[in-house]
Amino acid sequence: MSESFELQRLTDLSDDQLAQAYAPRGEPWLRVNFVSTVDGSATGADGLSSSINDDADKRVFDMLRAQADCLVIGAGTIRDEEYDVPQIPVVVVSRRADVPPTLREAPRGRVLVATVATAEGLDEARELLGHEQVLVLGEDEIDLVALKAELLSRGWRDQLCEGGPSLFGDLLAAGVVDELCWTVSPRLVAGEGPRIAGGPDVDVAVRPALLLEQDGTLLGRWLVS
Template sequence: MRLLLDTRSAASPSSLAGQGSEVGDDDLTRLYAWPSDGGVRANFVSTLDGSAAGGDGRSGSINTDADGRVFHLQRELADCVLVGAGTARAEGYRRGATPIFVVSGRGHLPESLSEGEGSVVLVTCASSGLEPSDEVWVEGDDDVDLRTVVARLRDAGMPCILAEGGPSLFHDLLAAGLVDELALTIAPRLVGGDATRVVAGTPLDGASGLDAEIGHLLEEDGSLLTLWRITPVA
């Protein structure tokens, strides 16, 4: 894997002067480390023609080896994973070492996460009819209050939050001003069709959208792996 750009390190200038340098495991850990105060980082993969999924409707079908390597590293570095129930169901999520918080307004936990080792919490709202417990967080009345959820995760000692989608949840997190960073892999593929982009929903911040600043750019076998800082709305 080659480092093409790193704007966060004083040792690497904000230019392509370091183009072509190889990065090892320690370098990747540094590049994908969360800021000292944590934050919400979204992680997505997209094709060259802007699709967040392959022809089967799954992001897993457009993953590359480089993207998979970074995906697993970010999970190791994160305190928790935040994911929509639809994405967890479509991608066949399983329990693991990193706690998973599944957002579902209807209060439905995907079957693949109902059993096994590892922590899973269902995050829902009062309209689901579920009672709150250690395994069920009820935040909000008719919709899940994501601001409260993120604050609660921080208060619970999990400030490094990895949001893995789907596109609708990512939209809602962006609209609420909760996303600090976006890790986006651009896979060297074209799939066509009408698949959803990484953000699905109404226009963000009116007509102007949200700005982002690049943190780093990596390349391996045609895959471009980027990390962006989302500029807060003034």
């Protein structure tokens, strides 16, 4: 059944109302958060998503992080965007068991790696993070269904993925995504920037559940059917 909703102004919502508007609808709940331009690029001309962010997107980004129990992010995205250590646990998804440089000094237990048994950096990751923080979830390919279940077993019900496009595509192919939170920045950049989802072809139906606007920026929730 389709849901009815209307465009709302982001500035009309208090922080509590915004949090309620984005409340998870199940447990576990894996949502993916992305920003793109109107012409579909997930990055600006500098190759970074931060260059197409704005105040509206930042407000929703911060709120989603405040709700989340953990972050799930590809190692390449963490390196490219030079992530700082977040306030909640971050799961680095890497077939090489790569711990990005900006996370190497994180407090013990704040950073986990989801990887495979054949990963080149498996021993180094275990030494750096601890054996219990290195999740071996497959021989050559990461089992993303098992990853979602493992995070739930740790009490992390609200799971937030912040990219990148390849990981999003893999999550869609694995059938584990519950929701896309998508910001459309009011600009055109042309070029050859990446789409928000990459990798293998998928055909996943979604339905809109919320649409907000501020200064031309559109922010929405799209639920996976």
